[in-house]
Amino acid sequence: MTTTTSPMVEATGLRKAYRKQVVLDGVDLRVAEATVFALLGPNGAGKTTTVQILSTLIPPDGGTVRVAGHDLAAEPDRVRAVIGVTGQFSAVDALLTGAENLRLMTDLRHLGRIEGRRVVDDLLARFDLTDAADKPVAAYSGGMKRRLDLAMTLVGRPRLIFLDEPTAGLDPRSRRAMWQIVRELVAEGTTVFLTTQYLEEADHLADRVALLDGGRLVAEGSPAELKRLVPGGHVRLHFTDPAQLAAAAGLFPAATRHDDDLTLRVPGDGGVSGVKALLDRLDAAGVAVESMSLHTPDLDDVFLALTGHRTEEKVTA
Numbered sequence: 001m002t003t004t005t006s007p008m009v010e011a012t013g014l015r016k017a018y019r020k021q022v023v024l025d026g027v028d029l030r031v032a033e034a035t036v037f038a039l040l041g042p043n044g045a046g047k048t049t050t051v052q053i054l055s056t057l058i059p060p061d062g063g064t065v066r067v068a069g070h071d072l073a074a075e076p077d078r079v080r081a082v083i084g085v086t087g088q089f090s091a092v093d094a095l096l097t098g099a100e101n102l103r104l105m106t107d108l109r110h111l112g113r114i115e116g117r118r119v120v121d122d123l124l125a126r127f128d129l130t131d132a133a134d135k136p137v138a139a140y141s142g143g144m145k146r147r148l149d150l151a152m153t154l155v156g157r158p159r160l161i162f163l164d165e166p167t168a169g170l171d172p173r174s175r176r177a178m179w180q181i182v183r184e185l186v187a188e189g190t191t192v193f194l195t196t197q198y199l200e201e202a203d204h205l206a207d208r209v210a211l212l213d214g215g216r217l218v219a220e221g222s223p224a225e226l227k228r229l230v231p232g233g234h235v236r237l238h239f240t241d242p243a244q245l246a247a248a249a250g251l252f253p254a255a256t257r258h259d260d261d262l263t264l265r266v267p268g269d270g271g272v273s274g275v276k277a278l279l280d281r282l283d284a285a286g287v288a289v290e291s292m293s294l295h296t297p298d299l300d301d302v303f304l305a306l307t308g309h310r311t312e313e314k315v316t317a
């Protein structure tokens with residue numbers, strides 16, 4: 001893995017408003033080379049706007065950005081030369097075949113016939129599209145289209161790739177295939193800037209995660225660091241008899257009791273020894289528990305704790 005002192009992306013005080021609606025309200029970002037950075041946030045949080053600014057598609061109202069050491073405002077062409085963008089602004093032409101789409105990209109890059117063909121064949125094979133190479137993209141599945149989109153971006157050998165919600169709407173298998181491709185790219189030294197609404201995706205893929213809400217970053221860190229921001233997990237005990245719930249609540253003073261649904265939340269990390277000790281105590285006291293469930297904090301809990309809502313919720317402006 002490559003390490004450099006200067007980050008691949010460095011944004012300071014990014015601001016953007018549409019009329020009176022402030023979309024980005026002073027956002028600072030640093031993305032190290034050959035890492036995955038995930039920008040999380042609910043619908044309308046400003047993720048796509050951030051990607052559009054960082055990839056030179058729209059100008060910010062304020063703030064400075066450097067990409068691979070180049071100032072975005074002063075040297076946009078140099079920035080464009082090192083980046084690739086895929087996702088919501090897909091360049092894939094549905095009427096052409098997968099191979100034709102890729103050839104279009106190699107022609108745009110003036111790769112020449114022989115080199116162009118080699119690159120197309122390599123990318124088709126790498127993205128598991130060789131069998132579908134001569135089919136029109138209109139007949140591709142969602143996962144195949146995303147893979148082709150990313151393959152087209154790679155023709156330009158970008159050092160930094162923006163993936164805007166790369167697995168939205170994909171089935172779990174296609175999602176995992178995309179994650180594997182991203183990991184391989186990063187292992188080769190590519191930097192990936194990802195936006196996603198899926199916290200699980202960020203958890204699996206990202207070295208650093210930033211949570212965007214209301215135009216500001218509310219937290220930034222590795223998935224593990226962010227999870228440590230929220231209180232630990234708990235064991236939830238379910239009862240059928242209010243008297244049994246009361247008895248259990250007496251055993252665990254730190255627990256939170258919910259009389260409406262007859263549950264007791266006992267703080268704990270969900271580890272085997274802690275759960276066993278808890279069950280042993282209930283058993284020794286002769287308390288009858290109907291069922292139990294374990295809950296460990298995930299990024300969803302972090303987001304909820306920091307913003308008061310979950311990422312899937314629609315934010316109304």
Ligand SMILES: Nc1ncnc2c1ncn2[C@@H]1O[C@H](COP(=O)(O)OP(=O)(O)OP(=O)(O)O)[C@@H](O)[C@H]1O
Nearest residue numbers: 018023041042043044045046047048049050197317
């Ligand atoms: N060209 C535009 N003109 C006016 N408002 C815009 C424009 N582009 C984006 N917005 C508004 O800015 C806000 C942020 O949009 P953006 O697309 O960046 O959010 P997002 O986090 O990417 O959301 P999603 O997950 O839905 O893509 C939204 O309220 C959107 O309506």
